[in-house]
Amino acid sequence: MTLMKQFLGAAATLALCAGPALADPALIYDLGGKFDKSFNEAAFGGAERWKAETGGSYKELEMQSEAQREQALRRLAETGANPIVMTGFAFGDVLNTVAPDYPNTRFAIIDMVVDQPNVRSVVFTEEQGSYLVGIMAGMASKTGTVGFIGGMDIPLIRKFGCGYAQGVKAANPAAKVIQNMTGTTPTAWNDPVKGAELTASQVSQGADVIYAAAGGTGIGVLQAAADAGILSIGVDSNQNHLQPGKVLTSMLKRVDNAVYDAFMSGTDLETGINVMDLAAGGVGFAMDDNNAALVSPEMLAAVEAAAAKIISGEIMVHDYMSDNTCPVN
Amino acid sequence: MEFSTLIQVLDSGVRLGIPLLLACLAGLYSERSGVFDIGLEGKMLMGAFAAGAVASITGSAWLGLAAAIGGSLALAAIHGLASITFRGNQLISGVAINFLASGLTVLIGQNLFHLGGRTPPIKGAARFESITLPGADALRDVPVIGPVYYDLISGHTILVYIAFAIVPLTWFLLFRTRFGLRLRAVGENPESVDTAGVSVLRLRYTAVAMAGILCGIAGAYLATSAPSAGFGKEMTAGKGFIALAALIFANWRPWRALGATMLFGVLEAVAIRFQNIDVGLFVVPVQFMQALPYILTVVILAGFIGKATPPRAGGQAYVKER
Secondary structure (H helix, E strand, O other): OHHHHHHHHHHHHHHHHHHHHHOOOEEEEOOOOOOOOOHHHHHHHHHHHHHHHHOOOOEEEEOOOOOHHHHHHHHHHHOOOOOEEEEOHHHHHHHHHHHHHOOOOOEEEEOOOOOOOOEEEEEEOHHHHHHHHHHHHHHHOOOOEEEEEEEEOOHHHHHHHHHHHHHHHHHOOOOEEEEEEEEOOHHHHHOHHHHHHHHHHHHHOOOOEEEEEOOOHHHHHHHHHHHOOOEEEEEEOOOHHHOOOOEEEEEEEOHHHHHHHHHHHHHHOOOEEEEEOOOOOOEEEOOOOOOOOOOOHHHHHHHHHHHHHHHHOOOOOOOHHHHOOOOOO | OOHHHHHHHHHHHHHHHHHHHHHHHHHHHHHHOOOOOOOHHHHHHHHHHHHHHHHHHHOOHHHHHHHHHHHHHHHHHHHHHHHHHOOOOHHHHHHHHHHHHHHHHHHHHHHHHOOOOOOOOOOHHHOEOOEOOOOHHHHOOOOOHHHHHHHHHOOEOHHHHHHHHHHHHHHHHHHHOHHHHHHHHHHHOHHHHHHOOOOHHHHHHHHHHHHHHHHHHHHHHHHHEOOOOOOOOOOOOOHHHHHHHHHHHOOOOHHHHHHHHHHHHHHHHHHHHOOOEEOOOOEEOHHHHHHHHHHHHHHHHOOOOOOOOOOOOOOOOOOOOO
C-alpha cells in the first residue's frame, strides 16, 4: 500500500512537472449547459475567441449533475490543465477544497469569491448593467409596470433584480416592478415552460417590459413576451436576435472577456479578486440592428449619461449582495 | 382577491396542470396493470424532443404530435420488453429510461440542429395555437360567465381539450368495459386473469403502450403547445415525478387524477402569481407553496387523510405457473 502510494505520488509529481510544458487551459460549464444562449455560452464564446486568435487548444467539460463537480475539477487538474476556468457560483465550495491540493495549478472562478492563493475570483457588477437596462425599461414602459424574472433564487440573481429596480425607479419613480423567481433548485435555469407561465402572469398584472435573468428559462420568457406583444430584455449574452424587434436590449455580462483574459494569461494568471465593472467593460447593454428601432434617441442618451455617472462615481448602484437587502422594490 | 385575478390563476393552473394530467393518466394505465412506471419523465422528454424536432423540420404541429407519440412509444416498448418479457426490475428499467431520454434527446438534438440540444424556435402551423371557442367573443362582456368562459374555458390549445376528454374516456374504458376489468384484474391478481384464459403479457403490453401514447401527448404539449415554442434540454423539469405523486394522491383513479393534477397545477400557479402570501398573522413563503404538492402526497401516503392502496400486483413480473 505504502509502495503504491509512493508510486502514485511519483507519478503525480511527474505529471505536475510535465504539466507546464504542455498545459492546455480548461473550461468547465455549469449546469445550465454550454449552449444556454446566455451565461455559459458567453464563456464558450470567449474560449473560442482565444482559440481563433492563438491557434491553441483547450479542454472543456459540461456538468451533468451536482455530484460531478469535485470529480470533474480534480480530473482536469490531474491531466495538467492550467489554468482551469469554471463558470458559476456553485463551484465555490468545491474549489475551496480542491485548490490547495494542486498548488501549481491556477484556477479562475466566475461569479464567486474563493480565497485561495492560486485562485482568481472574477466578479461582475451586475447591478450596474441591470441598472442601465432598468432605465431603458422604465422609459419604454407605457403602463408604468415592468417585470423581472430570475432563475434560481440566490443572492446573485437578487442582485440583478435589485439593480434593475433601481434603474427603473430612476427613470420613472412611480413605476411598479414585479419580481418573480423561477425556483429554488438548479432546474430553475432550464424551465422555459415555467418561464412562459411567469411571463403570462406578469403580463396579466400589467407588465409591458420584462427582464429575464434566468439562463435557459429566459428563452421561454422572451418567447412568451413576443407572443403577448410586449418587450423583453435578455441577459448575459446578446439575446436581441432571439426575437428580432421584440427584445428591447440585453444586459451584457462579458463572461467571454473574463474567460479570454484568463486563457490569455495562461499559467501566469494573476490571482486574487478581479472586479469586472462598467468602467472595465465587464457589463453593459446590447445595441444592434434587431433593437435599433425600439430604442429612442432619448433613451440612448439617458442610458449613456447614467453609464458615465456610474463610472465617475456620481451614481452609486446598491449591490444586493453587500447586505442582502434592496433599497427599492 | 379580485375575481379577474382568480380567473387568471385558475387559467394558469390549467395550463400547468395539463402535462401532469396526461402523465398521471399514463401512469394510471401502466400501474393499474401492475407495471410501475417511473420512466414517465423520460418518455415525456423524448416526446417533447420528437415533437419539437419534427414540428420545426416539417412545419406541422400534428406531425410533431405523431412523432412525439412514436418516440415515447419506443421508450415504452423498451420498458415493456425489460420489465414484462424479461421480468426485470420495473423501477430500474424506469430509471434507465429517464437517463436514456435525458442523454439521447440532447445528443440527437445537437447533431441535428447544433443548438446545444435545443430545437429551433417554432412558429405558425408548427405550433398548436390557442383556439377561441364559439361564442366566446360574444359572451366576453357578460359578468361572471363571460370571463369564466372567455378566459378560463376558451383560449387553450387543442391538446388541452384532448387531455380533458381523455379523463372520461379512461374512466369508461377502465370501469365500464371488459377490457378495463381485465386490465385492473391483471394489476391485482394476474393469476386469476391467466386462469380465465386471457394473456397477462398482452394486457400489460397494451397498458404500457397506452402510457407511451399519453406521455407522448404530454411531451408534445410541453414543446409545441403555445406559449411554448420548441424543445429545450431537460425541459420536463421533474414533471413526471410530480405526476407520479399526483397518481398516488389520486389513489389510482381517473377522476381523482384530474382533481389532483389540477390542484397541483393551481398550487403552482398560486406560487407563480403570489411570491409570498400574507395571511395576516404571518407570511407564507413561496417555497412552501412549491413544496405543498409533495407534502400533500406524503400526508396521503402516511395515511393521515384517506388511504393510498396501490394495485396489489404492482411491481411484480408475472411468472406463469407450469
